Amino acid sequence: MHTAVVYMHPAGPLVALVGNPNCGKTALFNRLTGSRQKVANYAGVTVERKEGRFALPSGKMLRLLDLPGTYSLHPRSPDERVTADVLAGRAKGEKRPDLAIVVVDATNLRRTLxxxxxxxRTGLPMVVALxxxxxxKQRGLTIDAARLADALGVPVVETVAVEGGGADTLVRQLDDATLWQRPAAPASADAEVEADHAVVARLLAELGLDRAAPHLPSDRIDRIVLNPLLGLPLLAVVLFFVFQAVFSWAEAPMGWIEAATGWAAEGVGRLLADGWFKSLVVxxxxxxxxxxxxxxxxxxxxFFFILVLEESGYLPRAAFLLDRLMGGVGLSGRSFIPLLSSFACAIPGIMAARTISNPRDRLVTIMIAPLMTCSARLPVYALLIGAFIPRREVGGFELQGLVLFALYVAGISGAMFIAWLAKHLTGHAFKAPLMMELPAYHLPRVRNVAIGLWQRIKIFLRRVGGIILALTVLLWFLSSYPAPPVGATGPAIEYSLAGTIGRALEAVFAPIGFNWQISVSxxxxxxxREVMVGALGTVYALSATGEETGALTALIAGQWSLATALSLLAWFVFAPQCLATLAxxxxxxxxxxxxLIMAxxxxxxxYLASFITYHLALAAGWG
Structure with missing residues (x-):
C-alpha cells in the first residue's frame, strides 16, 4: 500500500462526509473523530458546521467535515444548499474538499446510490462507505462490495458505523495515495441526473438486488401504529404514560436529593460563623x-423515554400521524421534528427548522417552537405541582401526572392556535405532500441511550454550575444589600435592591396573583427558565425566619394560594423565551x-392566560 499524500493543505487534507439523512453518517463521523471535534457555523449562514480530526496509520492527520444530510445536490433547503455549495467549491470562506466519503445505506441502495x-460527477476523488x-443481512440482502466498487469505479468499504465495524478498513483505505491521486471524472450534463435512476436500476440488477423487498416485522407493526384510527390514540397513550412516569418514578430520588441538600445546608451552616459568607453559601x-x-x-x-422512542424508530412515525392534524393549521409533518426537538430546548428545535424547504412554514415553525414545553420548564412545573397538587389517583391515574400532561397539551394547543392564526393572516400556502423515510423498528441500543442520557445530565449540571449558580449568587447579593435601616422589623430582603425591584414589579403582576417574591424571581x-426555581429558593431563604425555614415546596405551599400557583403554571406555559432563544x-x-415580535x-x-386562570380560580373559591 502506498503512503497517502497529505500535504495538500497546511492543516491537513479536508475530507467531506456526505450522505442521506439517517444513513449513519454522523455515527461514522463520531466513530472516526471521537472527541476531536469543533462545532461552528458556515460563513454567512446559520447551518451548523461540524469538523473533526483523525490520524491515518501513517501518522498523518486528516480533517473530516460532516456535511448536512441531503438527498441530492439540487438543494431545496438551507442545509442541502450548504452541502451542494461545499462540494462544488462555492461555499463562502470554505475550502473545497480534497476527497469525499459518501455513506450509503445498504438497506436502501436504490435511493442512496x-x-x-x-x-x-463533481470530480472529487471519493470512496463509498457501505x-x-x-x-x-437481517433483511436477507447479500451485497458484493467488490462488484459494486467495479460498477461505480470507486473504492467501496463495508461499515457498521454504530458498532465501529469497518472504520479501521476505511481509515487504511484513506492512507492509500492512489485514492487521492485518482483523476477527477469529467463533469456531466444535468440531463444525466435523470439517467441516474436508470443507472441505479442497472447496478442493482447486476448485483441481484432488484427483487422486491421482503415484508418485514416493521411493516406488520406499522399496520397498527400508522393506522388512521388507532395511530393517534396510541401516540397519546405513549405520551401520557411518559408524563405519569416522570412523577411516579422520580419521587424517591428527588426525596434523596432534597434530603442531601438539607443536610448540606445544615452541616455547612454549623461549620461557618454567622455573617455574609455563611449567608452566601447557605x-x-x-x-x-x-x-x-x-x-x-x-x-x-x-429524556430516557425520548431517547428510547427515538432509538426504536417510533418518533418519525409520529410525524406522519400528525401531518393531517398539522395541515389543518397550515403546517406539515415536516415541522414535527423541529417542534419535537423543542421539548428538549427551543434552540435546537429552531435550528432544526432549516430542513423545511417552504420559507413560510419554516418561519411559522420557528415562531411557535418556544411554545413546546422545554426541559427548562420542568423544574418549575415539578415545584408547583408538587406543592399544590395532591398525590392521589383520579380514574386510576396519578393526578400530578395528569396536570403535567395537561400543561404539555396546553403548550401544544397554543402553538397550533398561533400557526392557524398565521395561516389566515398570511394566506394559506401550498401544502406539499409529506415524504419521509421511516427507519425499521429495532430495540434501542443501551450504549446509545446511556450516552445520550449522560450528555443531557452533563448539560444540565453544567448549567447549574454555570449560569444558574452565577445568577442565584447575583440575586443573593441584590437580596442582601443594602442592609436594613436601624429599627427595621421585617426580613432584611424587604429593604434590599431585590425587594425594591420586586415591589415595583408587583404593580404589574398583582392582577395575575404574583407577589413581589415571584415578580423579582x-x-x-x-x-x-430553571433559574426561576433557584431564584425563588434564594429569595425565600432570605425572607424566612425561625419556624418558616424549610424546603421550598413546603414554604410556597404555606404562603401562596392555589389560584396563584395555577396562574404561575399558566404563565410558564406561554412565558417569553430566554435570551439565548431570542438570539x-x-x-x-x-x-x-x-x-421582538416573538417576545x-x-x-x-x-399574561392573558395567567389573568384568566387566576380570576377563574378565585371565582371557584381557590384564593
Missing part, C-alpha cells in the same frame, strides 16, 4: 443551585424584527 453518482450492513449557593438539582431525576426520566428566569431566532431570521406575543399570551 443516486447521491453517490451525483457526488462522483453502511448498515448488519441490517441488510442561602445563595446551596438554596439556589440545590433547588434546581432536585429536579434532575424528572429530567433524566423524560422572573427576572433571572429570562436567562434560563438564535435573530440569527435564523436575519434581524431583530422576529425576535411581545409570548408576553401578551402569558
Amino acid at each position: 443516486r447521491l453517490a453518482l451525483a457526488v462522483k 453502511n448498515m450492513l448488519d441490517l441488510a 442561602d445563595g449557593v446551596i438554596a439556589g443551585a440545590g433547588g434546581v438539582v432536585v429536579f434532575l431525576p424528572q429530567i433524566v426520566i423524560l 422572573l427576572i433571572p428566569g429570562l436567562a434560563a 438564535t431566532v435573530k440569527r435564523e431570521t436575519g434581524g431583530w424584527t422576529m425576535p 411581545g406575543y409570548l408576553f401578551a399570551l402569558a
